[in-house]
Amino acid sequence: MNIQPLADRVLIKPTPAVEKIGGIIIPDTAKEKPLQGEVIATGNGTKDEEMILKAGDQVLYGKYSGQELEFEGEKYMVMRQADVIAIIK
Numbered sequence: 544m545n546i547q548p549l550a551d552r553v554l555i556k557p558t559p560a561v562e563k564i565g566g567i568i569i570p571d572t573a574k575e576k577p578l579q580g581e582v583i584a585t586g587n588g589t590k591d592e593e594m595i596l597k598a599g600d601q602v603l604y605g606k607y608s609g610q611e612l613e614f615e616g617e618k619y620m621v622m623r624q625a626d627v628i629a630i631i632k
Contacts, residue, residue: 546614548586548621553596555580555604555620579603579631580620588624596624601631 548554557580581601588594596602609622 546584546619548584550586551589551592551594551624552586552621553582553624553627554584555602555609555622556583557618557620578606583619592624594624596627596630602627603629603631
């Protein structure tokens with residue numbers, strides 16, 4: 544990965560939104576923003592906050608958390624570790 548988050552930030556690849564439910568195709572404008580994703584890369588943390596997330600963790604995050612970005616055709620989210628609500632085990 545060519546993107547390395549700094550400090551207490553994490554790079555997350557969102558889980559794709561549901562596109563079809565029971566034979567009904569949902570348009571892009573009506574898709575619910577995914578709230579789950581996989582941690583791709585993490586920063587080193589800060590002197591006040593240790594980085595507890597690691598690459599490969601499946602996480603839940605807030606609906607309006609982070610910044611969306613597109614890199615090499617893939618969509619990612621960059622957010623602070625504090626914006627992550629939970630790790631899915």
